[in-house]
Amino acid sequence: MLRFAKFLKKVELRLITYRDGFQVSVARKDKFSDEFIEKSAVIIVHPDTAKTFGFKDGQIVKVSANERSANLRLKVSEIAPEDGALMPKSIYSCYLFSDKITIEPTDGEITTPNELLEVYT
Amino acid sequence: MWVCTGCSCLCDDVEIEGNNVKHACRIGAGIILNRSVARAEPLIEGRKTDMDSAIEKAVEILKDSKGVAIYGLNNSTLEAQRIAIKLAKKLSAYVDNGSKFEKLAEMILNKEIPSTTLENVKDYAYVIFYWGCDVHNSMPRHMSRYTYYPRGKKRQRGYEEDRFLVVVDVRRSHTAMLAKKNAVFIKTDDDRKLVREFVTALEGGIASGDVLRVVKELKKSDFNVIFGGEGLIKGLGNEFEEFVKLVNSVGYFIPADYRTNSMGFFKSIFEAGISKANFEDLLIDETIDTAIIVGDDPLNSMPFEIAKRLVKLKLIVIDPKVSFTSKIADVVIPSAISGVECGGKMLRSDFVEVELKPVFKSEWDDVEILKSILEGL
Amino acid sequence: MPSPMDIYKLLPKTNCKLCGEQTCMSFAFKLIRKEKKLEDCKPLFSPEFEEQRKKIEEMLKVVEKATETGLVVNEDLCIGCGNCVVVCPVHVYEDPEGAGSGFGVRLDNPILRVENGVVRVVDVGLCRRYKEKTICVACRENCPTSAIAFLEEL
Numbered sequence: 001m002l003r004f005a006k007f008l009k010k011v012e013l014r015l016i017t018y019r020d021g022f023q024v025s026v027a028r029k030d031k032f033s034d035e036f037i038e039k040s041a042v043i044i045v046h047p048d049t050a051k052t053f054g055f056k057d058g059q060i061v062k063v064s065a066n067e068r069s070a071n072l073r074l075k076v077s078e079i080a081p082e083d084g085a086l087m088p089k090s091i092y093s094c095y096l097f098s099d100k101i102t103i104e105p106t107d108g109e110i111t112t113p114n115e116l117l118e119v120y121t
Numbered sequence: 122m123w124v125c126t127g128c129s130c131l132c133d134d135v136e137i138e139g140n141n142v143k144h145a146c147r148i149g150a151g152i153i154l155n156r157s158v159a160r161a162e163p164l165i166e167g168r169k170t171d172m173d174s175a176i177e178k179a180v181e182i183l184k185d186s187k188g189v190a191i192y193g194l195n196n197s198t199l200e201a202q203r204i205a206i207k208l209a210k211k212l213s214a215y216v217d218n219g220s221k222f223e224k225l226a227e228m229i230l231n232k233e234i235p236s237t238t239l240e241n242v243k244d245y246a247y248v249i250f251y252w253g254c255d256v257h258n259s260m261p262r263h264m265s266r267y268t269y270y271p272r273g274k275k276r277q278r279g280y281e282e283d284r285f286l287v288v289v290d291v292r293r294s295h296t297a298m299l300a301k302k303n304a305v306f307i308k309t310d311d312d313r314k315l316v317r318e319f320v321t322a323l324e325g326g327i328a329s330g331d332v333l334r335v336v337k338e339l340k341k342s343d344f345n346v347i348f349g350g351e352g353l354i355k356g357l358g359n360e361f362e363e364f365v366k367l368v369n370s371v372g373y374f375i376p377a378d379y380r381t382n383s384m385g386f387f388k389s390i391f392e393a394g395i396s397k398a399n400f401e402d403l404l405i406d407e408t409i410d411t412a413i414i415v416g417d418d419p420l421n422s423m424p425f426e427i428a429k430r431l432v433k434l435k436l437i438v439i440d441p442k443v444s445f446t447s448k449i450a451d452v453v454i455p456s457a458i459s460g461v462e463c464g465g466k467m468l469r470s471d472f473v474e475v476e477l478k479p480v481f482k483s484e485w486d487d488v489e490i491l492k493s494i495l496e497g498l
Numbered sequence: 499m500p501s502p503m504d505i506y507k508l509l510p511k512t513n514c515k516l517c518g519e520q521t522c523m524s525f526a527f528k529l530i531r532k533e534k535k536l537e538d539c540k541p542l543f544s545p546e547f548e549e550q551r552k553k554i555e556e557m558l559k560v561v562e563k564a565t566e567t568g569l570v571v572n573e574d575l576c577i578g579c580g581n582c583v584v585v586c587p588v589h590v591y592e593d594p595e596g597a598g599s600g601f602g603v604r605l606d607n608p609i610l611r612v613e614n615g616v617v618r619v620v621d622v623g624l625c626r627r628y629k630e631k632t633i634c635v636a637c638r639e640n641c642p643t644s645a646i647a648f649l650e651e652l
Binding site for chain 2: 022030066081086091094096
Binding site for chain 3: 148
C-alpha cells in the first residue's frame with residue numbers, strides 16, 4: 001500500500017487555516033518544544049479526501065507551496081473542508097501560506113521550526 | 122478569583138489553589154501553569170545583557186530610525202496601550218494590532234451597528250449566530266460561559282428549548298459540530314450571498330430551506346445576536362453595508378475577536394484620534410525601517426513573503442516569552458504576563474471593562490518598559 | 499479508547515466458549531463493558547498468547563479508569579470548554595447560580611469540574627446514570643472533541 005502511495009502523483013488542494021485551541025495552548029507555553037511541533041506541523045484532510053488519494057492518518061507528507069516545502073504529519077478529520085486541506089495557524093502555515101498547496105507522501109522527518117527560521121534569515 | 126487573560130472572554134471566575142487552576146480552559150490554565158517556561162531574557166543582537174542596557178539600546182535604535190511601527194499590544198493592558206500611543210505620537214509611528222476587526226469596532230463605538238453585552242446575551246438571547254468563527258477553539262468557554270449553554274433570566278429552560286444556534290462556516294468546525302437539536306449549520310463559501318439571502322428572507326422574499334428556518338426562529342424573539350469572526354470579515358471583503366442591514370433586523374452584533382485586549386486597542390486609538398495602520402502593507406511598501414513588537418509574534422502569524430521582510434528591519438521585541446520573532450530581533454526586552462504578573466484593565470470582546478487580578482508581581486511590565494523608552498527619547 | 503474489534507483481533511479467535519460466551523467477539527464486547535474479566539479467557543494465559551495478552555491488558559487500562567457510570571474522560575482530547583459542566587442536568591439543579599448559569603461549578607463535590615484546563619470526574623455519585631439509572635448523555639453530546647465517552651456506546 002505504501003509502495004503504491006509513493007507512485008501517486010502530487011495532490012493539489014486549497015489551503016484553509018484555523019486557530020486550534022490545543023496548538024495555541026502549547027504555543028503560549030514554549031514554541032521551541034516537541035509539543036509545539038506535534039500540534040503545529042500538522043495538515044488535516046477530510047476522510048473523503050484521504051480515501052480518494054490513499055492518505056493515512058499519521059503519515060508524514062511533504063507539503064509544498066510557492067517553491068517552498070515542509071514535512072508535516074497528516075491527520076484525517078471531519079473538521080477539514082471536503083475540497084481542501086486545513087492547517088492550524090502557526091509558523092508552518094505562514095511558511096506555506098498560499099491558496100493552493102500540494103501534498104505528496106515522503107520518507108522524510110518532520111520539519112522543525114528552527115529549519116524554517118533558517119530560511120527566513 | 123483570578124481573571125484569565127487567555128482570550129477576550131476574560132473569564133473572571135477562575136480559582137487558583139496552589140498548583141490547581143479551577144474552571145479556566147486549557148489555554149487559560151496554561152498561562153498560569155506554564156508561566157515560568159521559555160521566558161525571554163534581555164538581549165542585544167542575540168547576546169545577554171541587562172534590562173537598562175536593552176532599553177537604552179532600544180532608545181538608540183529609535184532615535185536613528187526613519188519610520189517606526191508599533192505592532193501587537195493585544196496582550197497589553199489599556200494603561201500600556203495608552204503609553205504605546207503616546208510613544209507612537211512622539212515618534213510619528215504607525216500602530217497596528219494585526220486584527221481585522223477595526224471597521225466593525227469603530228461602528229460599534231459610533232453606534233452605527235447595534236451591540237450588547239455578553240451578560241445580556243446570557244439573559245435574553247434566543248437565536249445565536251456564530252459566523253466565520255470557531256469559538257470552541259479560539260475562545261473555548263464562550264458558549265458555556267456566556268451564550269448558548271448557560272441559563273439566564275429570560276432563558277431558564279436551557280439550550281435545548283430556550284436557544285437556537287446557527288453556525289456559519291466554510292467547514293464543519295468543532296463549533297459547527299455542536300449544532301444539533303434546535304440548531305442549524307450552514308456551510309457556505311460565499312458569505313456576501315448568504316447575507317443577502319438572509320436580508321431577502323427577512324423581508325419576505327425567497328431563500329433556501331435553512332435560511333427560512335432560521336428566519337422563522339428569528340421572528341420568535343426580538344433579542345438575537347450575531348457573533349462574527351475573521352471568517353466573516355474575510356468573506357464580506359470589508360463591505361459591511363448589507364451586513365449592518367442584517368444585524369439591524371436580527372438584533373445585535375458582538376465581535377468574536379479572540380485577541381485578548383483587541384477591543385481595548387481599538388478604543389484606545391480612536392480616543393487618541395489616530396487610525397490603525399496595516400503593518401503588512403508597511404512591510405510590503407518598505408515604509409518603515411524599525412518596528413517595536415509588543416506581545417506578538419508576527420513570524421508565527423504573517424505569510425512568509427511578508428514576514429521575511431522583518432529580517433531587514435531593526436526589531437525591538439517586548440515579550441514575556443521567547444518567540445520566533447525574538448530570535449531575529451536586535452533587542453529583546455522581557456516583560457510581565459498581563460493579568461498574571463501585572464495588573465491593569467482590559468476590554469472584553471463586548472467592550473466591557475475588566476480589572477485584572479495578578480497573582481505574582483514583576484518589576485518590569487509593558488507599562489514600565491514603554492515608559493522608560495518614552496523617557497529615554 | 500479501544501473498540502471491541504481492537505480487542506478481538508488480539509484474542510485467540512477460536513470461539514472455544516470456555517469463557518461462557520458463544521464467540522470471541524462477544525467476549526471482546528463484554529470485556530470492554532466490564533461484564534467479563536480477562537482471566538475468563540483461559541487460552542490467552544498460555545505462553546503462546548503472552549504478547550497479545552499484554553497488549554490487551556494495556557488497552558484495558560483505559561477501561562479500568564472508567565467510572566461506575568461508564569463515563570470515560572480522555573484528558574488529552576479535552577480543551578476545557580466546560581460545556582459538559584454547564585449542561586449536566588444535575589449541576590443545573592444543584593448549582594443553578596454556578597454551573598447552571600455558566601460559571602465554574604460551585605459544588606464541593608460536583609460530577610465534573612474543569613481543573614488545570616481539562617475536565618476531571620470528581621464524584622459520579624450524583625450522576626443520573628448512577629442514582630436513577632437514566633441514560634443521560636448531555637455531557638458527551640456537547641463535547642465536539644470526543645473527550646467524553648460512555649462504555650456502552652463503544
